[in-house]
Amino acid sequence: MPSPLADPVQLPCGLVLPNRLSKAAMAELLAKTNQPNKPLSEAYSQWAQGGWGSILTGNVQVDVNHLGSPYDPALHQEYKGEASLIAQWKPYADVCQKHGTPTIVQICHPGRQSFRIAGYRGMFASTIAPSAIPISLGSGLIERLVSCVAWTAPREMTKGDIERVIRQFVDTARLMADAGFSGVELHGAHGYLIDQFLSGKTNIRNDEYGGTPEKRARFVLEILTEIRKAVPATFAIGIKLNSADHSSATFEETMTQIKLLVNAGIDFMEISGGTYEDPSMMGYSTSTSTPNSNTTPIKSERTAAREAFFLEFAKEVRARFPGLVLMLTGGFRSRVGAESAIRDGACDLVGIGRPAAIEPGFPLRLLDESVGDEEARLPLNKVPAPFYTRWLPKNIIGAGLETTYYSGQISRLARGLATFAPTWS
Template identity: 50%
Template sequence: MLVQQKITLPNGTVLENRLVKAAMAEDLAAPNDPNEQHLKLYSQWSHGGWGMILTGNVQVSDVYKGAPADITTATPLADPSSWSKWASTIQANGTPAVVQLCHPGRQSPPGSGNRSFFTKNIAPSPVKMNMGDSLMARAVTALLFGTPREMTTGDIHQVIEAFAEGAKRAFEAGFQGVELHAAHGYLLAQFLSPLSNLRTDEFGGTAAKRAELLIRILRRIRDVTSPTFILGVKSNSVDASSGSLADVMEQIKLTVDAGIDFLEISGGTYENPTMMAEGAAPAERAATHVPSRRTLERESFFLSFAQQVRSEFPKLILMVTGGFRTRLGMEAALASGGADLVGIARPAAVVPDLPTSVIMNEKVTDEEANLRLRPVRLGGWKGWLVDHSPVKSAGAGAQSIYYVGQLHRMGAGEKSVDSRLAA
């Protein structure tokens, strides 16, 4: 099987297979540091046979966080050993662990950071989010996120140093690398996009200038870590970046030239949450037969774009995340040349030892190596609110709430609920 093949990253790190536990928000930090729940959660993945494990969002700011219970690198550690314990737990069986560093920018909801209700979010330009066209959707968006404040040059330099300090903490704790979250509408993606970055200074106005913040962060991280430290970037596919294909390819070239070890292709934002979708159509989720070629081709949401990136950058290590549910789909993606690594998120919250128990288990047939998950629906008044919400991402948010709950079960030392078997 192709998924079982080893791969060597440019920095020399050898991954034992091509399956990567992709980032998922744990929502477990109280208030800012990794704790015993994180250790129990990641211990289950550390025994799962993954080629590499990515952490959930680790925020580089304590003023602006993506969620109240996100880990942050911007505060002194209550327990100085907490990060090294976290790193050693994940890597107990030799699997390299990579910390995903993030800044939400304009996507920081109230109560998610150390700031007052009246403190505005920050962004490259004062552009509001659009989570629906109705009056109600606009009102909800305004209440949750408001109009962000345009960042000053001083703000931008503070963000560069915050990412560098976050990477330094991960490096000193024993993690093998970091991934910069430049997708899903977070701050780095906001700078890359011409829709949210209207600046005309050194950080905006052209595709190259919109990538300047990301490039400077990459260089600073190299300054404070090591050439052998894994440095990855999570990037939007062209449809989610809201830029032209030529602009996106130019930005990727600059990123590659800065010396990254892998590029993860994902997509979606809070405004258009592709990354939270469920994958195949409901009628296909219950299928037990071998999927058709057409089904395999669309199993990965972002493989087509990754293949375009491959044609421009043949030596770049590409990780594709989103929609993979079957062994055959993963094998097809690797065989296509569009992916070197397969990122898997939600199925890992259902079957934490997915690589060894299912995908790479030769006793499991191709027909049985199927992780299609049943649609998740909230019951009662919560379900009614989701069904009738004017906010475009409400349904996707409900899906995320369910899977965060699975991570909480694992963090409490309990088994997750296999949603393939749920009624």
């Protein structure tokens, strides 16, 4: 029987994804000048021929002054339709889609999570955030020291700051559309700026952008509305949102915000989770780490059986918003796990990240009916930690090791070299 993973999916904008497998966004760390370049294109040429139903790029930052990493591609200036900027981005779009795979650009602003060494604003300049709440990795001396060294204290955004960042999101989306990409995904997860506005933990404003779940959602809703006005009707606009452990009150607030996004006409929603303070998107959580281990996965027994990190949250979203196209990302390693999520009704699209860095043609194996279920899988160990990391915060070290390791594999893809799964030392 054909796998449900092979089914095409049509988004509300009309864009058709030829199957349900999406190469999820990962940090590439390849844009040394913060612009698209040959190494980035070479890596994506591998995924372009990998049989994916869609490709999501890593972060493209909307402001070169505020980067998530020193090597993120970014918008360097206000976009006014310049042919030179289109010419800079079009080869990247063409490579990604040369075999017909729709490619969606993840656009982002890190807000308070912009590292000191990332961005053109200077090492001592403040980051920006909805409220002036600094990042905290913990209350211990080492945790506080690492936080201070890694990030400057944020300042609360003014109304002018908010309007400027909204324009930057719109400019970036217009440039991606003009360059030929198939859509954009607003990064509203992992503690970045949109997520900071949505969360009552990081947004304590009492103006029109804070104070209630609806007001905290205004920032992203204005971004969505203005992008929709500026791009073709067939250009997809999605969003990545956090799934995290909620109290009943905050869970309902999240559902209220999702309803607003659905009503605003979002084309798809990707469910992920975690922040730098609690990196559950990498399979780590401060709530489950032990003092002597930085490799404690966050899966419950039931979730582990189905692989996905955020399955239960996605199923609740599906139950409340049955017409919303859902992508679930985090933890998928096999055909059986991916098919289970689809057949259970938890999602329409399966996002696959780290296996894609090891095997760029992973979908070809999952969709090949001649390959048995035992072979249609790619289990991955956690990246082993060097001994000297034992004194550092477990949450940030665990996530940092994973990001560094897999960006290294993406670099190998870009250079035409063989890739390797992590092994225990």
